[in-house]
Amino acid sequence: MIFPTDLLSQDALTPVSLLGAVVLGAAFGFVLERSGFGRAQKLVAQFYLTDMTVFRVMFTAVVTAAVGTSLLAAVGLLDLKAVTVNYPTYLWPMIVGGLLVGAGFVVSGYCPGTSVVAAASGKLDGLLTVAGVVIGMVAYAEVQPAVAGFHDSGKLGGVFLYRLLHLPPLALAVLIAVAAVGCFAGAGAIERLVNARRDPAAGPLA
Amino acid sequence: MTRDENRYWNPYLAGVALGLVLLATYLLTGKGLGASGASFRAGAAVVNAVAPSHVEQVPMLAATTEDGSPLKNWLVFEVVGVALGGFLGALTSGRLRGETLKGSTFPAGGRWAMAIGGGAVMGVGAQLARGCASGQALSGGGLMSAGAWAFFLAFFGGGYALAALVRRQWR
Known part of the structure; x- marks a missing residue:
């Protein structure tokens, strides 16, 4: 086991680990910008079925990370449990939280991360989305003690799909990759169907 | 070479690049990427500057002061990097411009x-879910966490449920 490293650990908070945070964050922000995710119309087009770039980029990234982590764990280079321990499941708040983040996404035009990229690209609506996220999170913290029962409901600990399916992590990652190819074909077919019925001169979201 | 501001990376190649950044983050730092956690800490820092005694009484706010300032945190520095990388990306793609993105017939105030x-x-959703599209869907999803995948599905459900209602802002 070589990874994860102690030197750059998120818990270290040393100058070198915080410099690593800025460098990895910059790479993250640059890729998001190049994907088109600094623009609200590019992001919300996912929900109008005219451009499924969000689904393609996100799912490809998840597949890449899943194959990468499970492959490195299989050959003994990565202690997978040292990473997965940071991702416990709280089923009900995660489902409700997902609904709210999805609803807020289509209203604001961004997610909490892409709104930072939009703000850095000069988009005022992106900057105001960042402000909204800050307000919502602090407001929730204020009322959290009153809803603590729901906040901690469905606490299942570390639950991972390969454990539920009794498969080695790498086998499931490869199966997901194969399924992704089919999903991408389906996404392309839906886009073509929707766009064929629209007036192309009217703009991407009219 | 002229820059076309409507040109983006191929989505599959962009996804692989994003996945490799995420993979590097797991390997080097022991956790994935995030975004909303840093926003929360920025808000907590403001409240802490104005009313530190109040922060002590609110458990989620108090938890952000464990290492001193709420801003002394890996995610905060990572999101500073996200802004830097986003700025450099926009600068070099021709997409850096002060504007409000909206449909031409929709009022700017409504969009704000x-x-x-x-x-x-x-x-609110990110607090409940212990993360957003970055910290939960992407970072938990890449580890095949059941909760993260449930979040991912609910995220698309929430977006599709409300999409028709708010389409006017893009017209």
């Missing part, structure tokens, strides 16, 4: 209200 309101709803 949607941005703040939608952002606030996402803030």
Whole structure:
């Protein structure tokens, strides 16, 4: 086991680990910008079925990370449990939280991360989305003690799909990759169907 | 070479690049990427500057002061990097421009209200879910966490459920 490293650990908070945070964050922000995710119309087009770039980029990234982590764990280079321990499941708040983040996404035009990229690209609506996220999170913290029962409901600990399916992590990652190819074909077919019925001169979201 | 601001990376190649950044983050730092956690800490830092005694009484706010300032945190520095990388990306793609993105017939004030309101709803959702599209869907999803995948599906459900209602802002 070589990874994860102690030197750059998120818990270290040393100058070198915080410099690593800025460098990895910059790479993250640059890729998001190049994907088109600094623009609200590019992001919300996912929900109008005219451009499924969000689904393609996100799912490809998840597949890449899943194959990468499970492959490195299989050959003994990565202690997978040292990473997965940071991702416990709280089923009900995660489902409700997902609904709210999805609803807020289509209203604001961004997610909490892409709104930072939009703000850095000069988009005022992106900057105001960042402000909204800050307000919502602090407001929730204020009322959290009153809803603590729901906040901690469905606490299942570390639950991972390969454990539920009794498969080695790498086998499931490869199966997901194969399924992704089919999903991408389906996404392309839906886009073509929707766009064929629209007036192309009217703009991407009219 | 002229820059075309409507040109983006191929989505599959962009996804692989994003996945490799995420993979590097797991390997080097022991956790994935995030975004909303840093926003929360920025808000907590403001409250802490104005009313530190109040922060002590609110458990989630108090937890951000464990290492001193709420801003002394890996995610905060990572999101500073996200802004830097986003700025450099926009600068070099021709997409850096002060503007409000909206449909031509929709009022700017309405669009600003949607941005703040939608952002606030996402803030509540991200607190419940222990992460947002970055910290939960992407970072938990890449580890095949059941909760992260449930979040991912619910995220698309929430977006599709409300999409028709707010389409006017893009017209």
